[in-house]
Amino acid sequence: MKFSCVATLISTIVGSSAAFSPSLFDGARTHSSQLNARKPFISGNWKLNPQTKAEAVTLASDIASKITDSTPDVDVALFVPYVFIETAMDASGEKLMIGAEGVCPEINGAFTGAVSTSMLNSVGVKWALAGHSERRVIFGENDEYINGQCLKLIEEGMAVMLCIGESEAEYEQKLAGAVCAVQLKKGLAGISKEDLDRVVIAYEPVWAIGTGKVATPETAQNVHSKCRAILADMYDQEAADAMRILYGGSVSPESVDELMSQTDIDGALVGGASLDSEKFGRIINFQAV
Numbered sequence: 140m141k142f143s144c145v146a147t148l149i150s151t152i153v154g155s156s157a158a159f160s161p162s163l164f165d166g167a168r169t170h171s172s173q174l175n176a177r178k179p180f181i182s183g184n185w186k187l188n189p190q191t192k193a194e195a196v197t198l199a200s201d202i203a204s205k206i207t208d209s210t211p212d213v214d215v216a217l218f219v220p221y222v223f224i225e226t227a228m229d230a231s232g233e234k235l236m237i238g239a240e241g242v243c244p245e246i247n248g249a250f251t252g253a254v255s256t257s258m259l260n261s262v263g264v265k266w267a268l269a270g271h272s273e274r275r276v277i278f279g280e281n282d283e284y285i286n287g288q289c290l291k292l293i294e295e296g297m298a299v300m301l302c303i304g305e306s307e308a309e310y311e312q313k314l315a316g317a318v319c320a321v322q323l324k325k326g327l328a329g330i331s332k333e334d335l336d337r338v339v340i341a342y343e344p345v346w347a348i349g350t351g352k353v354a355t356p357e358t359a360q361n362v363h364s365k366c367r368a369i370l371a372d373m374y375d376q377e378a379a380d381a382m383r384i385l386y387g388g389s390v391s392p393e394s395v396d397e398l399m400s401q402t403d404i405d406g407a408l409v410g411g412a413s414l415d416s417e418k419f420g421r422i423i424n425f426q427a428v
């Protein structure tokens with residue numbers, strides 16, 4: 140077990156306020172106690188896929204079938220298009236947590252095309268993504284909007300996977316840590332330490348998303364440990380040690396084992412490979428080296 144995991148485990152046993160809320164994980168496979176801090180978290184992001192309900196049913200049930208008794212003790216979530224949420228929930232038979240790819244920070248009113256936290260909550264959704272680079276870049280969602288999403292999800296009693304990460308130019312200028320610091324501080328503004336049990340961070344360097352250019356385990360570990368230090372500065376060491384920080388960006392069956400062996404990498408957010416049940420199944424069943 141990774142050292143900081145042990146520290147978190149001990150603090151959980153003695154009554155840490157940062158223990159995970161089991162209620163958010165009711166749909167997943169093994170959540171028998173709160174002694175699961177920094178439990179690995181493998182998640183998929185379907186983006187604008189698949190194209191039909193029938194394909195969504197097949198994909199969700201095929202992925203669920205990869206979770207067996209020999210699967211590591213891991214949380215597994217799929218972030219899917221709104222229209223497939225209930226379909227994916229039914230097809231995966233509660234083996235997977237089904238989340239939304241985004242949410243509107245407003246609760247009601249004249250926001251054509253938007254979906255609110257209460258709408259999602261009412262159909263059993265507990266998780267949503269915020270801050271994915273495609274939403275930031277293509278849809279113009281800025282840090283203030285993303286912070287609104289995070290706050291609204293927390294207020295609704297739900298959980299958020301906040302995505303952060305630098306562009307290729309920023310990476311080349313060695314600004315990864317600085318960019319992550321800004322996105323963490325702005326994204327989590329107003330979220331208390333007590334609510335951090337419903338926050339997961341996904342570090343996704345933009346240059347690695349959908350490009351096949353996965354960050355090396357060393358590069359990813361380096362940024363993850365910086366992110367943990369930033370969180371310690373924003374909150375405290377206990378909160379930082381309890382926070383799950385996932386890596387995202389071209390994760391594949393070939394790269395997952397080494398990534399998951401890094402001290403500060405607690406899981407993966409997977410795009411392309413989550414559309415292939417064989418590949419995603421292998422990622423869920425990673426073998427830390």
Ligand code: PEP
Pocket residue numbers: 184186343347348349350351387388389390408409410411412
């Ligand atoms: C993503 O969409 O968050 C992602 C990491 O995509 P991919 O795995 O395809 O790079």
